[in-house]
Amino acid sequence: MTIRIKRVYDDPAPDDGSRVLVDRLWPRGVSRERAELDDWIKDVAPSPDLRTWWNHDPDRIDEFAERYRTELGATPVTAAAVARLRSLVAANARTGTTTTLVYAARDPVVNHARILGEYLGAAHPESLPVGAPPTP
Amino acid sequence: MANDTIHEVPAQNGGMPNRLADAISPYLRSHAGNPVDWHGWGAEAFAEARARDLPVLVSIGYSTCHWCHVMARESFSDPVLADYLNEHFVSVKVDREEHPDVDAAYLAAASAFVGGLGWPLNVFVTPGGRAFYAGTYFPPQPMTGHPSFRQVLEAVTDAWTTRRAEVTESADLVAAALATAAAEATTAGARPDAVALNAAAAALVAQEDPVFGGFGGAPKFPVAPALGFLLERAKGRDLALRTLKRLGASPLRDPIEGGFFRYAVNRDWSEPHYERMLYDNAQLLDLYTQAWKLTGEPWARAVALGIARFLTGVLALPGGGLASAQDSESTVDGRRVEGGYYALDEEARKLQARPALDDKVLTGWNGLGIAALARAGFAFDEPALQAAAMRAADMLLDQHLADQRTGGVELVRASISGRVSGARSTLEDYGMFARGLLELALATGEVRYALAARRLVDATLPPAQTPPAQSPLPFRVPNGSDPVLAAQGLESAVDPSEGAYPSGLTSIAGAAWLLHLLTADPRYLAAAESGMDLLGGQLTSRPLAFGAALRLSAALAAPALQLVVVSPDGSPATSPDGLPAAARRRATGLVAAVTEAQAKAFSDAGFDLFRDRTTRAGLAVAYLCRDFVCSLPVTDPADLPPGVPGSTGRPTGTTMGA
Numbered sequence: 001m002t003i004r005i006k007r008v009y010d011d012p013a014p015d016d017g018s019r020v021l022v023d024r025l026w027p028r029g030v031s032r033e034r035a036e037l038d039d040w041i042k043d044v045a046p047s048p049d050l051r052t053w054w055n056h057d058p059d060r061i062d063e064f065a066e067r068y069r070t071e072l073g074a075t076p077v078t079a080a081a082v083a084r085l086r087s088l089v090a091a092n093a094r095t096g097t098t099t100t101l102v103y104a105a106r107d108p109v110v111n112h113a114r115i116l117g118e119y120l121g122a123a124h125p126e127s128l129p130v131g132a133p134p135t136p
Numbered sequence: 137m138a139n140d141t142i143h144e145v146p147a148q149n150g151g152m153p154n155r156l157a158d159a160i161s162p163y164l165r166s167h168a169g170n171p172v173d174w175h176g177w178g179a180e181a182f183a184e185a186r187a188r189d190l191p192v193l194v195s196i197g198y199s200t201c202h203w204c205h206v207m208a209r210e211s212f213s214d215p216v217l218a219d220y221l222n223e224h225f226v227s228v229k230v231d232r233e234e235h236p237d238v239d240a241a242y243l244a245a246a247s248a249f250v251g252g253l254g255w256p257l258n259v260f261v262t263p264g265g266r267a268f269y270a271g272t273y274f275p276p277q278p279m280t281g282h283p284s285f286r287q288v289l290e291a292v293t294d295a296w297t298t299r300r301a302e303v304t305e306s307a308d309l310v311a312a313a314l315a316t317a318a319a320e321a322t323t324a325g326a327r328p329d330a331v332a333l334n335a336a337a338a339a340l341v342a343q344e345d346p347v348f349g350g351f352g353g354a355p356k357f358p359v360a361p362a363l364g365f366l367l368e369r370a371k372g373r374d375l376a377l378r379t380l381k382r383l384g385a386s387p388l389r390d391p392i393e394g395g396f397f398r399y400a401v402n403r404d405w406s407e408p409h410y411e412r413m414l415y416d417n418a419q420l421l422d423l424y425t426q427a428w429k430l431t432g433e434p435w436a437r438a439v440a441l442g443i444a445r446f447l448t449g450v451l452a453l454p455g456g457g458l459a460s461a462q463d464s465e466s467t468v469d470g471r472r473v474e475g476g477y478y479a480l481d482e483e484a485r486k487l488q489a490r491p492a493l494d495d496k497v498l499t500g501w502n503g504l505g506i507a508a509l510a511r512a513g514f515a516f517d518e519p520a521l522q523a524a525a526m527r528a529a530d531m532l533l534d535q536h537l538a539d540q541r542t543g544g545v546e547l548v549r550a551s552i553s554g555r556v557s558g559a560r561s562t563l564e565d566y567g568m569f570a571r572g573l574l575e576l577a578l579a580t581g582e583v584r585y586a587l588a589a590r591r592l593v594d595a596t597l598p599p600a601q602t603p604p605a606q607s608p609l610p611f612r613v614p615n616g617s618d619p620v621l622a623a624q625g626l627e628s629a630v631d632p633s634e635g636a637y638p639s640g641l642t643s644i645a646g647a648a649w650l651l652h653l654l655t656a657d658p659r660y661l662a663a664a665e666s667g668m669d670l671l672g673g674q675l676t677s678r679p680l681a682f683g684a685a686l687r688l689s690a691a692l693a694a695p696a697l698q699l700v701v702v703s704p705d706g707s708p709a710t711s712p713d714g715l716p717a718a719a720r721r722r723a724t725g726l727v728a729a730v731t732e733a734q735a736k737a738f739s740d741a742g743f744d745l746f747r748d749r750t751t752r753a754g755l756a757v758a759y760l761c762r763d764f765v766c767s768l769p770v771t772d773p774a775d776l777p778p779g780v781p782g783s784t785g786r787p788t789g790t791t792m793g794a
Contacts, residue, residue, distance in 0.1 A: 043302075070281055076260070076269040076295035079249040080306035083268075086248050087309040094316070119251075 002098040003089060003121045005113040009104070012036040017098030020088065022113050024048070027104035037102065039088065043081030046112050047071060058110045065115045072119060082120075089120055160550055160557040161231035162494050163199040167208060171218035174229045177238055177559070179620050185226040185263035191296050193221065196230040196239050196257040199494040200398070200411035200461045202474070203273040204256040210276040211285045217276075220286065224293045232257075233460055233498060234550050234559045237618050240633070241626040246270030248310040260292050265624025266307035269295070311625060325672015327665065327689050336679040336686055337365070337372045343680060344375055348404045349382040351680055355409075357399040358383055360419035361638060361683030367426055368687060380427050383420075384439040392482050393450055394442025395462070396420050410464035410475035410491075414451055415637040417443050418504035425512045429723035437516065444512050447505055448524045450490070455553065456531030457497035458505045466491035496552045499536050499561060502528050503568030504637065507575040514579035514729075515720050525576050532569060533588055545595035546615045560618045563611055566596050567643025574650050578727065581734035583741050586654065593648050597663055610666040611644045632671050638684035641667050646688050653696050653726050656744045656764055665692055695763045697725025699779075702749045703756040705731045715756040715773050724779040 006016060008027045018038045021027075024045035027035075046054070046068050054064040072082050089099045105111035157168040159176055167174055175181035185192045195212075197204030211217050221227055232239035232255065242259045245267035253272055260269040269292055274285035283291070295303050328336065340362055343351045350356050363379060366372030383389065386405040389396050395417050397408035424440035427433070451459045468476040468488050477491055506525045513521030535556070536548040547565050550557040570592040577586035595614040616622070632639055638646065645667030652660035668675075668689050675682045675689060701719040719729040730738065730746070738746035745764070751757055755771045770776060 067281075073250040073252075073271075074283065075291050076303055077299055079269050080295070080299075080303045083248045083306040083310050087306075087313045090313050090317075 002093070003117045004098055004100045005108070005111070005117050006100050006102055007104065007106075007108065008035055008102045015098065016100040018088065018092050019100045019102050020085065021102045022085075022116055023102075023104050024051075030104075035102070041081050041085050043077055044072065044085055044116060051112075056105060056107070056110055058107075061110055064112075068112060068115055069119055072116075086120060156229060159231075160552050160555060160559075161199075161234045161496055162492075162552070163197060163204075163231040163233075164229050166199070166205075167212060167229050170208070170212045171215045171222075172212050172227050173218075173222045174227050177228060177230050177235055177620065179623070181226050181228045182263055182265060182620070182624075188226065190224060190226055190263070191268075191292060192261040192263065193225045193227045194230060194238075194242055194259045194261050195227065196232050196242065196259070197255050198231055198233050198461075200413065200463055201255050202409065202411075202464060205465075207256050207273055207285075211274070214276065217286055217289075220289060224289065233494075234496065234557055235618070236564065237560065237562055237621060241621055242267055242270075244314055245307075245310055245626070248313070249306070262304055262307055265620070265626060266304065266311050268303045268307040315625065325669060325674075327668045327671075327692065328673075328676050328686070330693060332676045333369075333686065333690050333693065334371070336676045337369050339676075339679050340366060341372065341375055344379075345403060349379045350405070354402045355399050356403060356405065357636060358388070358396065358416065358420060359680060359683065360416065360423060360636070361634060361687070362680055363423055363683070364419070364426075365679075365683045365687040365690065367423060367430070368690065373430070376423075377427055377431065380423060380439075381433075381435055384424070384435055389439070389442070390446075390478050391442070392478075392485065393446050394439075394444070395446030395450060396443065397464075397478075408475070410478055412446070412450075412462045413636070414447075414458055414460050414498075414501045415504055417447055417451070418501070418508040419637060421447065421508040421512055425508070425515050426723060429515055429721055440512055441516065441518075444509060444518070444521050447509060448521065451493070451505075452524060452527075453493075453495055453497065455497075456527045457551075458502050458528055459493040459495045460498050460501060461494040463491040463494070496550050496557070497531075497536075498550050499532060499547055499565040500549075500568040500640075500643070501637075502532055503565070503570070503572035503643075506532075506569075506572030510572070510576040510579040514727075517717075517720060522576075522579055525572075526580065529573060529576055529585060536569075537588075544614070545591050547592070560615065561613065563596065563613055563640030563644045564638075565640075566592050566611075566613070567640060567645070567647050568638070570647035571643065571650065574647065574654070581728070581730040583734065583737040583743070586738065586743060587741055589647065590651060590655075593644070593651055593660065596644055597648075597659065600659070609670075610663040611641065611648075632674065632682075632685075634682050634684055641670065642685045642688055646684070649688065649692065650726070653698055654738075654743045654745050664688070668692060697779075698745055698761040698764070699725060699727045699776075700735070700745060700749050700759045700761075701727075701729045701756060702735050702751055702759070703729070703731050704751045704754055705733050707731075707756070715758050715771070715776075718773040718776060719758070722776075722779040 008030055012019060019036055021037050021040040022044050024042045050067055050071060054060055072078055092099045101113040101117050103111050103113035153168040154170060154174050155176060156164045156174050159165050164176060181192060230238055243253060243257060246259045247253055250270050253270060256273055258271050259267050261267050271288060274288050275282060276284060278284045278287060351359055363376045367376035388400055388405050388408050395412045398411050398413050398416060399409055401407045401409060421440055421443040424436050428436035428440055447458060450462060453459055465472050465474050466477045466489060477485060477488060506529050509521045509525035513519060513525065535551060535554060538546045538548055547561040548556050549559045549561040549565055570589040573585040573589035577583060596611040598612060632641055634642060645664040648660040649664035668685060671685055675686050679686060699719060699722060701715045703716055716729045719727050732751050735746045735749040749759055752771060757769045757771055758776055759769050760767050760776065
């Protein structure tokens with residue numbers, strides 16, 4: 001499966017494939033037409049509390065990433081949003097279509113869309129025999 | 137009674153047990169005293185949820201799962217939490233060993249919502265059976281970033297009440313995606329060729345822990361199927377032998393009772409988790425038996441016979457079957473401790489109660505035990521082990537084979553003390569039991585076991601006249617899949633995943649292949665090959681997760697060696713240097729040692745490998761064939777070509793798991 005990320009302020013391109021906005025708030029100064037989105041899944045974005053704590057500080061990106069990944073499975077609503085996005089990525093992959101996660105943040109590295117893309121694209125770890133206990 | 141079942145829990149709801157009091161599963165019965173109004177698996181729970189417009193909590197575990205018990209003690213025994221659960225949910229308890237199909241279906245669905253799942257597996261499900269949220273162990277109080285179980289329940293209730301459309305829409309999308317993926321999984325891929333098999337073996341070699349042995353870091357499992365694949369290959373055998381030797385000397389093995397614990401929490405094997413599983417010990421017995429045949433090393437023999445002692449002395453039940461597992465906790469001097477029993481020496485142990493057994497008899501796992509005991513008994517010339525295998529096989533044939541009067545074949549999945557579970561049997565049960573019966577037939581010369589095995593495999597094959605387009609799968613469960621899952625659209629046609637033991641598909645394909653070697657019927661070979669075709673490239677991209685399928689694929693890619701030794705009727709096979717003795721030690725290919733009368737019985741029953749196999753001038757005769765093309769019969773063991781797998785440059789092997 002192919003997952004890319006792209007700023008909403010960059011021009012859409014045909015090879016973006018299916019464009020999905022993954023921010024909680026609509027990006028400033030962009031019209032619906034210009035954004036050319038196929039979907040907007042706002043509940044996969046970091047919670048307002050987490051976003052405020054992080055404040056896009058590059059020095060805290062690792063801790064942000066860890067907290068963000070935990071958040072993605074932490075409530076039924078975020079989990080449902082993740083599942084919806086996963087289904088979309090899988091459906092696109094079957095037709096050879098790229099999924100592009102669209103975001104507004106300035107930095108192409110220091111942003112949640114990159115972490116989300118890695119989370120969705122991560123291969124399932126080599127599975128060991130069943131029953132490894134969860135770590136409480 | 138305290139020792140009879142796992143964790144007998146006193147009733148916490150005023151002495152009134154819930155619906156689980158009469159369950160077949162000891163794990164379910166251990167929740168019978170909970171104030172939670174548990175349902176067992178079935179349509180009733182979902183009907184109630186529909187009527188009350190509530191979500192269903194499907195809570196899945198098994199008796200030797202440590203954190204399952206912790207959660208039962210901390211949360212499911214709490215009357216306040218139980219009140220909340222009873223008001224806002226319909227709760228279902230499932231033993232994943234009794235219902236592996238339910239577990240697999242919900243685990244697959246739940247994984248789309250939440251990563252990193254394991255057991256206990258708590259899945260939140262719509263009344264229509266669509267999973268929409270899940271988790272594993274939840275603490276009773278919030279812990280560093282982890283919500284408490286109560287908080288999770290409240291969040292689910294909130295989502296169910298205020299955001300239901302979003303939640304159910306995602307659940308429907310996931311269900312549709314899974315159905316599509318299941319359909320694609322039945323599209324034939326390509327079996328790995330010699331190059332791909334070598335690459336898979338090389339990938340496994342690269343994953344070896346060079347310091348402490350085994351694969352990967354922590355937690356560390358023996359991964360018997362992968363070791364079985366490597367043991368049969370020239371490049372890989374050293375690794376497998378090295379690993380087996382190290383495991384046998386490690387704390388993962390209990391040297392007193394001989395059984396292996398399930399896994400170690402750390403890389404150097406020094407801290408085991410103390411539960412002992414039938415499937416691990418059965419597979420390891422077979423590996424150590426094969427290691428002994430290959431090397432003649434005393435350590436391999438000692439470890440093998442120790443495991444056999446554990447199977448026959450600890451897991452064997454008075455009624456004839458083998459128990460599923462033994463618990464990690466036990467009561468030592470009045471205190472419940474994890475692993476405490478195993479810290480005692482032999483004398484001190486005799487004064488304490490043994491850790492409890494999960495004494496439900498599972499058909500498939502018993503099949504693994506029967507195969508291993510039969511083969512070990514044959515190799516080591518220990519009739520007691522073969523007798524133990526026969527007791528288990530006879531018990532299953534008597535009590536787990538239902539509906540014989542209608543001429544149909546229907547296996548029971550599980551029973552306890554003669555009471556039968558309503559859980560549907562799976563391909564695993566048909567495959568592993570049929571394989572066990574075939575190995576027992578070869579080890580004892582008793583054709584009745586081979587006949588029973590053939591009936592089981594035949595029952596899983598589609599009728600001969602079915603056009604392939606209508607039946608893309610080479611095997612099916614004769615009595616259909618679980619009706620509740622089927623009504624929910626969750627019956628997965630093929631679950632190729634392989635955990636600590638072979639998948640249902642690999643098990644039944646392996647049994648069909650062995651049946652082909654005995655009958656020369658091409659239908660069995662074709663079914664086995666199509667079964668492995670379905671797995672395609674997954675085998676070589678994730679070799680650690682597909683050891684048994686790799687082993688069978690390697691066997692299918694190589695010429696099959698078949699050795700039949702026929703002895704005169706009534707002649708004891710005691711001579712240590714005679715042909716029967718050579719057959720016992722032979723490490724390569726299919727091996728059968730039969731009397732002349734037994735050979736005729738096999739031949740008359742349609743097992744063509746035995747046709748016209750007779751003695752000569754009162755002497756035992758060995759018939760060695762390669763893909764049914766046979767060399768001239770020999771009467772002197774010195775004239776038998778050496779039987780070391782890989783010596784032809786090509787892998788062979790008909791040992792269990794292939």
